[in-house]
Amino acid sequence: MTDENEGPARPKRRGLWITAMVVAAVVVTGCGGAAAYAFSASDRPVAKKPIAPATEPIERGTLTGSSKASGSLAFSDPHDIASGSAGVVTGLPQPGTTISAGQSLFSTNNVPTYLFRGDLPAWRAFSSGMDDGPDVKQLEQNLKALGFFSGEPDDEFSWRTQSAITAWQKATGQERTGSIELGRIVFQHGDVRVSALKAAVGDQASPGAPMISVTGTEKQVSVDLRLADQQLAKTGGTVTIDLPGGKQTAGTITSVGTPQEKKDSTTGGTTATIPVVVELDDPAAAGELQQATVTVNFPSEVRQNVLSVPVGALLALSGSQFGVEVVQKNGTTRRVPVKTGLFAGGRVEISGAGLTEGRRVVVPSL
Template sequence: MDVRQFETNLAALGYTGFTVDNDFTARTADAVKRWQTSLGLAQTGTVGVGDVIYSGGTARIGQPGNRLGSAVGENTLTYTSTTRKVVVNASASDAAWAVRGSRVTVKLPDGTPVKGTVESIGRQATAPEGGGEDGSGQPATLPVTVTIADQKAVGELESGPVTVEYVGREVKDVLTVPVSALVALTEGGHGLETAEGRFVAVKTGLFADGNVEVSGPAVREGMKVRIPE
């Protein structure tokens, strides 16, 4: 079966002239020599144990782990899946949003938003050097992997910094004002200053993108408010 697996892949690379079966024949050896020639190797017509590595599907070759002329060690060449994914180092203390199957929005470097899905969450938290959860540095993080179903939406981008957004809580059909419009009332709580200079008390809700949800008997849609300088 090792011979069949090798011959199947050799033929897929375009080196044919033999029958794909369980027998390594002279014709197989001739195809191996042509393959070795294309790689700049000695034309031995044989393949040793460890000379080839099989992947279950298409793979993308990563950066070589050794410099030209240096000794070859482990991780000499890395490869990944051809499916592009996003890895987020999420704060371990604020990773409740990272649930497998959760929907998120990935913003590409050019600002284009694409839909993503949380695929997996790492189990080991990692703290940066000199950091920790004790306030002495950056908090510990967990790796969160996000998949992108529409690979065409990513374009030709192979790598780069992206932003992942998720919805923690959502409310619809509410009134909002800029956060800077809120004023502290002497009797406590928050309020808004109307265009006429009158202050009205409001109840605040969710904050997002510089706006805040407000409600109360004195506020209505379209009402103009002042923003303190």
Template structure:
């Protein structure tokens, strides 16, 4: 049938779903069920016989709505399946390819027009015509008609190029385009992964052997060293107390060094002078006191201060007129009242010169006998280190040490003392609960100290040495399955030989070894 033709047929040619006569034919009155888009069929009314005209789907883009909708009608979802073709290009009766639409007025409920048959099927696709070809429906250009959904095509109704004669340049279907795009994406991702892995995608063959280099057996001296952390300082801090009562009028400056005969502090104008000794003065010394070691300590300090001529050049434990003359000469140099008597609290005794580390009170403060006035330390710069109590025996007094200062310089030092008492580290620290022993390391040249008080330093204590031993890099050692160690040597022919060895000291990244056939210059394999 040509497009746009109107061949009227009898109701009997209409599909079965458009008739409500149970399939008995159209001899008697038949009820034609009305179908509208999205609306259920009317039921229960007899209709007169209607004329049906088939219309190709491509000629109608939208189905006309009825002029009025009867009240109380519900929409019905769904539609019959696609058409089955028959000779002549139209679907046959009962195939589900017809959709009956009766042009009826809802108010009168009687058929006043003809039922229109529409073709239901897949949508039309209009490919882009090839360059130079005729219009899409031109049979000369290789096109044929194909029914489809109404309104799906954008050109001539129901036309599609032949599969075998499709002109070049026709648009590719969406499914093919998606497949091609997915393949292209997969190729791009694979190329990127190969580029990240190594650029070319080629992998080095796995030989199962570690890359190695060779090293020579050395004849050397191994220094046995212990690495510890320490703190710069001047030793332990001690407190200076006073036996005087009154107001502080003078204090030695923090960081200053006070030597024998110099003033540490003053109370109400009375000066406390530093004397050297190992026991403090506990009484007032004057003519007539009983003999005692405190008198000898005073006379020895007077001699060292240059007043020994009044004493006859020798110190004893008897305080007499000669001692009083020496005391008055000393008081004259201090520019204080010359009484020949040393009152309690006028002198402070210490083993040697002291360095003022801090003040326990301020100038103007009021003190009583026994009150703390100054914090002092020794004057020798040193480093305090904490040694593990379990391995403290490896460090001995007199062992040489290297001290790495905060500015990167390494100063030479010597272990000066090692405590014999182990103490537990306080809670909250990195070594909380561990028992350690304090050792001090002195600088061989105090001028090299530098740095700030309390600065952290690294100390390397040399606790011994192993002279003239054969040594190889630690990495050259191989563990044997039955225990022990071995090294892999290179023979003169270029082969490899496994040599069992006995190990000794470990130091500076080397290990002492002894074994059959090993000598200075022998080459061994080392992982690279």
């Protein structure tokens, strides 16, 4: 009985096992198919659109060449201010201080020396009965600007002058004498900036001894231009200045000196140069720079009403022959031989058959 029951049972289990194997094979086959499909899809090359070349239009206009020269950016008009009287130094300003008209420059014997504006230096004391002169008018102009002189400034030292001096002395805490001793005021072209001290508190000052080093409050560029380039520098001419950090600004030539011999630190010899001074059209462009080496671009050659393209558009065709790749109306390009002229500002003057303003040329990009 046992053998009869066990005999039929074995084929049934074998059938189940075969069925399971078939199902497993189907599953494996299906997975394999899916894997194969996914691989084929990801491996299929993707069509790419052709990249259009970078182009620029041919331009018509003025090209200006330039000659470069190294320059030094610093505050203008550096010079010393000396004591006009003898005494012990009792007060000095801090370097970097800006001093305006009517303010104290330094003190000797605890009495300040004041800054006034004017082109004439003070060469005598101011007091009643003095001879007429342009220095009197200059004094009155300062007293008027400070609010102490009520009349029209002239060359005569009058009661108005004396009254104005007295009012000024009272306002500044000085002894009210109505006169000004020599050395008590210093005339300068404008406000000054203290760059260094030439004396120390407690020193014995003497007339003519430097007390402080000052500059103007504006910055300028000094250039030693090569003698061969002297024709490029003319007073009133415009230049461009390359500042540190890649910034560029405009400047105006304010003075052109006479040739000077300058020692060459490299060769040990001497070379003739032309000292040129340039003022910044926009003083704020120099920012916080107090001193720096800059490059000054002096305009040289000028080409007017010419065609030009970026220098990068030039192609070397053969030997010394250059050309450009012109874009046709149908989108294709054609190489056209050109004659080059002035190179300036990253552009080059060109001429050639079929070249017109507005046509685009290929400019290879990196």
